Amino acid sequence: xxxxxxxxxxxxxxxxxxxxxxxxxxxxxxxxxxxxxxxxxxxxxxxxxxxxxxxxxxxxxxxxxxxxxxxxxxxxxxxxxxxxxxxxxxxxxxxxxxxxxxxxxxxxxxxxxxxxxxxxxxxxxxxxxxxxxxxxxxxxxxxxxxxxxxxxxxxxxxxxxxxxxxxxxxxxxxxxxxxxxxxxxxxxxxxxxxxxxxxxxxxxxxxxxxxxxxxxxxxxxxxxxxxxxxxxxxxxxxxxxxxxxxxxxxxxxxxxxxxxxxxxxxxxxxxxxxxxxxxxxxxxxxxxxxxxxxxxxxxxxxxxxxxxxxxxxxxxxxxxxxxxxxxxxxxxxxxxxxxxxxxxxxxxxxxxxxxxxxxxxxxxxxxxxxxxxxxxxxxxxxxxxxxxxxxxxxxxxxxxxxxxxxxxxxxxxxxxxxxxxxxxxxxxxxxxxxxxxxxxxxxxxxxxxxxxxxxxxxxxxxxxxxxxxxxxxxxx
Numbered sequence: 001x002x003x004x005x006x007x008x009x010x011x012x013x014x015x016x017x018x019x020x021x022x023x024x025x026x027x028x029x030x031x032x033x034x035x036x037x038x039x040x041x042x043x044x045x046x047x048x049x050x051x052x053x054x055x056x057x058x059x060x061x062x063x064x065x066x067x068x069x070x071x072x073x074x075x076x077x078x079x080x081x082x083x084x085x086x087x088x089x090x091x092x093x094x095x096x097x098x099x100x101x102x103x104x105x106x107x108x109x110x111x112x113x114x115x116x117x118x119x120x121x122x123x124x125x126x127x128x129x130x131x132x133x134x135x136x137x138x139x140x141x142x143x144x145x146x147x148x149x150x151x152x153x154x155x156x157x158x159x160x161x162x163x164x165x166x167x168x169x170x171x172x173x174x175x176x177x178x179x180x181x182x183x184x185x186x187x188x189x190x191x192x193x194x195x196x197x198x199x200x201x202x203x204x205x206x207x208x209x210x211x212x213x214x215x216x217x218x219x220x221x222x223x224x225x226x227x228x229x230x231x232x233x234x235x236x237x238x239x240x241x242x243x244x245x246x247x248x249x250x251x252x253x254x255x256x257x258x259x260x261x262x263x264x265x266x267x268x269x270x271x272x273x274x275x276x277x278x279x280x281x282x283x284x285x286x287x288x289x290x291x292x293x294x295x296x297x298x299x300x301x302x303x304x305x306x307x308x309x310x311x312x313x314x315x316x317x318x319x320x321x322x323x324x325x326x327x328x329x330x331x332x333x334x335x336x337x338x339x340x341x342x343x344x345x346x347x348x349x350x351x352x353x354x355x356x357x358x359x360x361x362x363x364x365x366x367x368x369x370x371x372x373x374x375x376x377x378x379x380x381x382x383x384x385x386x387x388x389x390x391x392x393x394x395x396x397x398x399x400x401x402x403x404x405x406x407x408x409x410x411x412x413x414x415x416x417x418x419x420x421x422x423x424x425x426x427x428x429x430x431x432x433x434x435x436x437x438x439x440x441x442x443x444x445x446x447x448x449x450x451x452x453x454x455x456x457x458x459x460x461x462x463x464x465x466x467x468x469x470x471x472x473x474x475x476x
Contacts, residue, residue: 003118004028006045008038008052008064009080014103022051025111035059042068047075049098049117054081054088062091069096073336073373076117080105096373120374140176141324142317146309150177153306158184163256165241165301166279168308171358174279175239177308182235187275190234193227198240198461201454206248207264210255216265228261231274241301242282242293253297276301292440311353311360318349321357325364326376333368340367340376347381431459 005022009015010033022029030045032038036058042050050068054061061079068077076098081088092100098117101110140147157164158181166174175194182192200208207217211226227236238244244252255261260271278301287293311318322345330338344367353359366384367376402425406418430449435456438445446456 002026002028003048003114004030004046005114006030006032006038006042006047006050006052008032008035008050008056008061010034010053010056021107021111022114027114033057035061035064039064039068042075043071048121049114050075050077051114052077052079054079062088062095065092065097066095069373074121074339074375076121076374078110078113078117093372098372098374120377140173140180141321142314143320144314144317146314147317150306150308154180154184157181157304157306159186160304161275162303163276163278163301164304164306166277166306166308168279168281169310169356170281171356172308172310173357174281174308175237177306178235178237178277178279181277182237182275185235185275187234191231192235192237193231194237194239195227196239198243198457201457202245202248205244206251209248210251210261210263211266212264213266216263220265223263226261226263228255228272228274229270231272233273234275236274236276238276238278240280240282241278242280242284242287246292246294249294249297253294253300256297256300287440290439311356315349318360319345321360322348322364325361326368329365329368335368335373338368338376341378343378344376344381347378351385427459431456435460 003026005027007015007019007022007029009018009031015031015033019029019031030041030047032041033056035052035056038050038052038056039059052061052064056064059067061081065077065079068075073096077096079092079097079100080103081100082103088100098120099113101113140151154177164178164181166177168174178194179192182188195208197205207220207224207226209226210228211224212220214220214223255272256276259273260269262269284293284298284302288295288298322340326338326340330336348360348363355362363381363384367380370380370384371377403422406422410416410418431445434445434449435442438448442456442460443453446453449456451459
């Protein structure tokens with residue numbers, strides 16, 4: 001079907017030739033020579049794309065983009081100008097322009113750009129209508145069989161006072177499960193305190209959990225109330241429980257057994273009334289055999305276990321998850337009516353998702369930014385997923401082969417940060433192999449690499465690595 005194009009241009013030196021070229025390419029061309037009349041025509045008539053000059057009588061191109069994008073946010077607008085400044089390009093894109101070309105431009109490149117704009121415009125007719133996103137169950141989303149079983153498990157344990165160990169891969173939503181348990185418990189009105197045990201330096205974790213008295217160690221200038229006391233009458237969620245160091249493990253066990261704590265440097269025994277929910281993606285049984293995790297603490301935590309399914313076991317939930325994330329980020333980015341091509345959703349369902357929900361969330365966020373308010377297409381999704389593939393593919397290759405893969409991707413326009421990707425991939429592999437060879441001993445691995453313990457822990461967290469495991473699911 002012939003694409004209808006609105007051309008807004010007042011330059012008599014370029015208008016006849018450009019109009020003829022567009023007609024020869026099969027476009028139905030409507031011409032306006034003023035910005036204000038062009039805006040009025042675009043509002044009244046349906047077009048597939050608008051091609052407009054920047055400097056025009058009546059209304060300049062930037063103002064036309066702003067006003068027209070407000071009323072027709074999915075109508076692609078391409079701006080032409082002889083004044084190609086960085087500020088103009090940024091402002092045009094910010095106001096909603098589909099793209100921007102500088103005169104004199106290559107006609108072939110302009111025609112290719114118009115083709116992409118028309119394709120984007122016509123995607124709107126086949127978009128997935130979002131409707132109302134699910135907001136219940138603490139924003140846990142999904143109606144698959146695996147998720148229905150998860151909801152049943154949450155319902156069974158929520159009303160009981162037992163300690164729950166939530167297990168699952170990185171990025172599956174273990175904290176959301178913990179929040180749902182608390183929401184449906186008799187402690188729903190009490191505090192919910194979450195502690196990421198892997199993110200707190202080992203020397204400070206005990207103080208973080210139990211608090212400290214003034215002067216108990218260098219820098220302790222005042223008494224500090226720990227997380228156990230802060231969670232009094234409510235729920236304490238200990239995330240990454242498998243990363244707690246041995247010394248703190250014994251004190252945590254005592255707190256669970258006696259339902260009381262002592263602040264660091266204090267002598268007073270303080271009773272605490274908290275429900276403990278813990279989470280991990282580590283194989284704690286293997287950690288027990290390697291003497292990295294206390295067996296008695298494991299059994300104290302593992303009264304009830306809930307296993308959160310990976311995204312690969314609930315691919316039928318992806319359309320609902322995409323809808324949920326699009327609506328959340330659309331509000332954040334100011335996109336009034338987010339939409340996505342059905343083929344793009346189907347393609348998302350074909351992926352393996354090693355990073356689980358967190359990875360999908362990241363892809364949807366980036367896709368919304370990449371589409372800039374237009375319909376998210378299959379090509380947008382392919383482009384985003386391809387960005388991570390060169391580095392992944394290069395991990396088992398020699399350094400020259402890895403460089404060749406990255407530079408090839410850069411040459412094809414798939415990535416623009418080959419240098420940063422190579423450095424990050426090399427660093428990830430270095431820390432992965434070091435912690436594996438050290439059998440999870442962070443101090444030993446840090447010594448081999450010539451870095452501090454703090455740096456070692458930061459890198460492990462950044463790369464989603466965990467002591468005692470060969471490789472964890474990629475961090476998102």
